[in-house]
Amino acid sequence: MSSEMGGVPGKPDAREELRHRVRPEARPVDTSQVVLRGGPDTRSLLRSHARRVNRLFVLDGAEVWAISVSVVLDDVGVGSSRSILRTRLRSYDHVYLSTVGRLRKRGFDLLPTFARPHFSVLLPGVDHAEELFDALGELHSNPYAGEQETGGQR
Amino acid sequence: MITIDIPADLNAEDETGLIWTFLDEAADPEAIKPGAIVVAGSELTPAVCEVVDLVEKAVGVVVHLRLLPGTIDQYRRLVHRIGV
Numbered sequence A: 001m002s003s004e005m006g007g008v009p010g011k012p013d014a015r016e017e018l019r020h021r022v023r024p025e026a027r028p029v030d031t032s033q034v035v036l037r038g039g040p041d042t043r044s045l046l047r048s049h050a051r052r053v054n055r056l057f058v059l060d061g062a063e064v065w066a067i068s069v070s071v072v073l074d075d076v077g078v079g080s081s082r083s084i085l086r087t088r089l090r091s092y093d094h095v096y097l098s099t100v101g102r103l104r105k106r107g108f109d110l111l112p113t114f115a116r117p118h119f120s121v122l123l124p125g126v127d128h129a130e131e132l133f134d135a136l137g138e139l140h141s142n143p144y145a146g147e148q149e150t151g152g153q154r
Numbered sequence B: 001m002i003t004i005d006i007p008a009d010l011n012a013e014d015e016t017g018l019i020w021t022f023l024d025e026a027a028d029p030e031a032i033k034p035g036a037i038v039v040a041g042s043e044l045t046p047a048v049c050e051v052v053d054l055v056e057k058a059v060g061v062v063v064h065l066r067l068l069p070g071t072i073d074q075y076r077r078l079v080h081r082i083g084v
Helices: A043-056 A081-086 A100-105 A126-135 B072-082
Strands: A034-039 A057-059 A065-071 A094-099 A109-112 A118-123 A139-141 B019-022 B037-041 B046-057 B060-067
Touching: A034 A081, A034 A100, A043 A057, A043 A065, A043 A126, A043 B019, A043 B060, A065 A109, A065 A126, A094 A100, A100 A109, A100 A126, A118 A126, B046 B072
Parallel strands: none
Antiparallel strands: A034 A065, A034 A094, A065 A118, A094 A139, A109 A118, B019 B060, B037 B046, B046 B060
């Protein structure tokens, strides 16, 4: 575990419990399910994002580092790739396209957090951001970049 | 080089369904107020957002952002077109 933690030694941990934000649904078990993340990222950016999560949250009372992704859960609707790309990720010209299986194979578990189809990719420590960067794969063009939002919460 | 008003992961959201980040990461925290239009994200992935609210938490002030339609380039072209 990384020594870089958000808590203050000797003080009660004031961070929020991420477990309370986990959706009561089965984790994605289909290893072929597509994972989308707007990019490009750098290793440094991923570390910054993971540190931000660590500053605000704990998971089951312990340190947590995580990176946000969207998982394609449905063929249509908010969990579809089309909806994700044209709403949540519409500001991104490019997106990383990976799979649940690829991330798990590299040792990264996914937790269904907040609203569908948001997931948190859990990192064993902030230093593992580099491995996650490699696991995200190649960038692909987002065909819906810059389009007017037509639905969703954002 | 684009100047980012407030760094954020635009992929991230919290229980509000909005993008979140910390106020103390902003270049000028005084400029981050509800209703303000800001550039958020990173130098590689900037986007125009509206500041929705600021929420004081034990570990810092969280800023909620709403992604606005359009790209930075579209806003740039708009400003150029209207000549301001």
